[in-house]
Amino acid sequence: MTEAGHPDDILPRNLRFGVRENADRAWLGGDPVLSALFDGFAVLLPLGERFFIRSLRPFEPHVTDPALIEAMQAFAAQEAFHTREHEGYNDALRSLGHDVAAMEAKAAKLLGSVKDPAMRLVVTCAIEQLTFALARFILQRPALMDGAAPAYRRLWRWHALEEVEHASVALQVLRAARLGIPAWRLYVTRVVCLWVTVSALTTFALQNVAMILQPGGGRLPWRRRLRLLWALLGSPGFMRGLVVPCLAYLRPGYGGGGGAGDAGLVAEGRRLLAADPPMAEPRPA
Ligand SMILES: [Fe+2]
Numbered sequence: 208m209t210e211a212g213h214p215d216d217i218l219p220r221n222l223r224f225g226v227r228e229n230a231d232r233a234w235l236g237g238d239p240v241l242s243a244l245f246d247g248f249a250v251l252l253p254l255g256e257r258f259f260i261r262s263l264r265p266f267e268p269h270v271t272d273p274a275l276i277e278a279m280q281a282f283a284a285q286e287a288f289h290t291r292e293h294e295g296y297n298d299a300l301r302s303l304g305h306d307v308a309a310m311e312a313k314a315a316k317l318l319g320s321v322k323d324p325a326m327r328l329v330v331t332c333a334i335e336q337l338t339f340a341l342a343r344f345i346l347q348r349p350a351l352m353d354g355a356a357p358a359y360r361r362l363w364r365w366h367a368l369e370e371v372e373h374a375s376v377a378l379q380v381l382r383a384a385r386l387g388i389p390a391w392r393l394y395v396t397r398v399v400c401l402w403v404t405v406s407a408l409t410t411f412a413l414q415n416v417a418m419i420l421q422p423g424g425g426r427l428p429w430r431r432r433l434r435l436l437w438a439l440l441g442s443p444g445f446m447r448g449l450v451v452p453c454l455a456y457l458r459p460g461y462g463g464g465g466g467a468g469d470a471g472l473v474a475e476g477r478r479l480l481a482a483d484p485p486m487a488e489p490r491p492a
């Protein structure tokens with residue numbers, strides 16, 4: 208059974224996946240390298256999601272469209288549930304002996320250095336485009352997660368669906384915000400910020416992958432390096448998944464992905480979630 212709803216609906220789902228209780232260093236089909244690639248990015252999500260929620264809040268008074276106000280509220284609710292579940296994910300990494308604080312440190316410093324509200328909003332738009340790219344990658348390749356441990360598989364598919372549902376919200380807020388910046392300057396800032404943010408976060412995530420695969424430090428054995436390179440550039444080809452959303456972001460009038468413009472992806476995400484729901488009954492947040 209597929210979850211009902213229009214592709215433009217942003218539906219916060221208060222679900223629990225139990226990754227904390229099911230920690231597994233090779234959760235993705237028994238493959239520690241592929242698992243570490245997801246884990247290295249996942250570590251950064253709770254601090255990123257708190258940053259998004261706080262960055263949009265100051266612009267609530269700028270928004271007059273009731274539909275966008277509702278979308279902002281649904282966005283914040285989805286990101287809050289993601290934060291909670293990814294805190295559990297990070298606890299799972301801690302229980303496997305990983306230094307989560309060290310893995311978060313550089314991204315926390317970078318995000319903490321952005322003080323200007325307008326820049327925080329632009330950075331949020333950029334990171335949302337990155338999470339949209341990963342979400343799209345996951346939903347376009349449902350077989351990728353078929354062999355994953357159930358708690359991780361359900362969490363990633365749920366998160367991917369909700370990232371696609373709310374992918375355009377931050378950009379809509381950016382458009383509605385009264386920033387007093389000429390359109391051309393806002394465009395340049397938005398595009399430069401995407402490349403800086405994507406480069407920095409991809410670098411931090413890959414450093415985390417190395418820390419996960421080589422907890423004692425030192426260089427990764429070259430067989431592992433080749434395996435990583437193949438996963439990034441060959442199959443499943445994570446870096447290729449970034450290309451289309453990053454190029455789309457260059458369009459001056461780009462309004463964000465997801466929703467009705469990606470109705471097929473939304474429907475696929477809802478179908479996957481309905482077919483493979485979390486086992487535990489949701490409890491109050
Ligand atoms: Fe999220």
Ligand SMILES: [Fe+2]
Binds near residue numbers: 286335338370373
């Ligand atoms: Fe998001």
